Amino acid sequence: xxxxxxxxxxxxxxxxxxxxxxxxxxxxxxxxxxxxxxxxxxxxxxxxxxxxxxxxxxxxxxxxxxxxxxxxxxxxxxxxxxxxxxxxxxxxxxxxxxxxxxxxxxxxxxxxxxxxxxxxxxxxxxxxxxxxxxxxxxxxxxxxxxxxxxxxxxxxxxxxxxxxxxxxxxxxxxxxxxxxxxxxxxxxxxxxxxxxxxxxxxxxxxxxxxxxxxxxxxxxxxxxxxxxxxxxxxxxxxxxxxxxxxxxxxxxxxxxxxxxxxxxxxxxxxxxxxxxxxxxxxxxxxxxxxxxxxxxxxxxxxxxxxxxxxxxxxxxxxxxxxxxxxxxxxx
Numbered sequence: 554x555x556x557x558x559x560x561x562x563x564x565x566x567x568x569x570x571x572x573x574x575x576x577x578x579x580x581x582x583x584x585x586x587x588x589x590x591x592x593x594x595x596x597x598x599x600x601x602x603x604x605x606x607x608x609x610x611x612x613x614x615x616x617x618x619x620x621x622x623x624x625x626x627x628x629x630x631x632x633x634x635x636x637x638x639x640x641x642x643x644x645x646x647x648x649x650x651x652x653x654x655x656x657x658x659x660x661x662x663x664x665x666x667x668x669x670x671x672x673x674x675x676x677x678x679x680x681x682x683x684x685x686x687x688x689x690x691x692x693x694x695x696x697x698x699x700x701x702x703x704x705x706x707x708x709x710x711x712x713x714x715x716x717x718x719x720x721x722x723x724x725x726x727x728x729x730x731x732x733x734x735x736x737x738x739x740x741x742x743x744x745x746x747x748x749x750x751x752x753x754x755x756x757x758x759x760x761x762x763x764x765x766x767x768x769x770x771x772x773x774x775x776x777x778x779x780x781x782x783x784x785x786x787x788x789x790x791x792x793x794x795x796x797x798x799x800x801x802x803x804x805x806x807x808x809x810x811x812x813x814x815x816x817x818x819x820x821x822x823x824x825x826x827x828x829x830x831x832x833x834x835x836x837x838x839x840x841x842x843x844x845x846x847x848x849x850x851x852x853x854x855x856x857x858x859x860x861x862x863x864x865x866x867x868x869x870x871x872x873x874x875x876x877x878x879x880x881x882x883x884x
Contacts, residue, residue, distance in 0.1 A: 555729040556708045556787025557597065561650045563731070564703055567881045568693045570653075574619060580714045581613035581679035582667050584747065585857050586850060587786045588812045589709055589722065589776065591769040598709040599733050601769070602782040603724040605789050606710070607881050608717045609747065612667045613678035618686045621660040628662045635791040647680065647707040651687055667749075676761075680707030681714035701734040717795060718882060721786075724766075740793045741882045748859035748869055748876040750849075752829045761853045764816060764823050772819040781811050801849030802860045809850040816853075831871075840872055 589604040625648060627634045627641045634641040648659050661683065665675050684704040688695050694704070697715050705712035713720040718736040725733030768775055785808045792801035816823040830851070837849050837859070845868050847861040859876065861869050866878060 571692030576686040577617040578685030580676040581608040589645040597730045614682040616682035626660040676708045677710035680711035745862040750857040768819045774818040775815045806848045
């Protein structure tokens with residue numbers, strides 16, 4: 554049985570180790586248009602299906618890593634997390650994969666420019682940035698595919714945050730997961746906009762990992778989830794290729810709602826939506842009925858991500874005064 558350490562050993566085999574005083578990197582958050590929900594291997598973070606995302610420009614995680622004596626230290630947005638906290642434990646478990654020996658410890662300083670643990674893919678950008686910072690610290694000079702495989706070991710979606718723009722995560726079929734990595738799509742869509750509607754920035758009451766597991770094990774609707782993805786993924790690629798925005802928006806919104814339906818169908822039910830989330834959905838549907846071309850997607854959390862084109866920005870701001878508008882491909 555292949556372990557995470559086996560994967561790391563394969564990727565780093567023969568790599569030089571030119572230790573610097575510190576390593577730093579930035580990775581963007583990514584929002585899936587075709588969702589990753591459910592694992593075929595929990596330990597290696599191997600997905601049941603492929604997925605497709607778009608990055609959020611300069612919204613993401615900045616991480617700096619250096620060596621430290623005695624024990625690991627994790628600082629996020631200026632706050633030091635104690636060793637027993639879930640965040641510090643998860644970070645240290647990931648760092649365990651890369652320690653040259655048991656006496657090597659790290660100081661990790663991270664700054665997230667997006668809400669943490671609130672359904673905005675902060676763990677994806679965080680583990681991707683950590684992986685790239687380690688590459689910078691040790692001088693491995695890994696290519697992006699190798700970085701994607703290693704980042705996946707920390708958080709599945711992190712494999713997509715190694716890149717910018719549209720990114721597809723290929724699920725792969727191999728038991729060892731060496732064919733499960735992300736690749737960028739060549740397409741750019743300058744006029745595409747994403748609006749972040751923050752319903753709540755509080756930490757979720759159930760994390761994505763246990764929620765995925767419960768959904769896959771108890772939801773009858775989950776049985777058709779791979780069928781849904783098999784239909785939506787090529788439709789999204791086609792929409793991107795043709796710049797067919799209604800097709801892109803409809804497919805992404807439908808995919809997100811289907812994912813949440815599998816959660817609601819699980820037992821005990823998982824409902825990330827708040828009343829304000831549902832009100833925002835209804836507002837979007839009403840706006841569309843009245844001619845505004847706007848759609849939404851949602852990850853495992855209460856917050857919405859709006860999809861629209863540049864020319865609709867003024868109307869979207871009027872409808873959602875607090876929205877934060879992101880240009881994934883610049884102006």
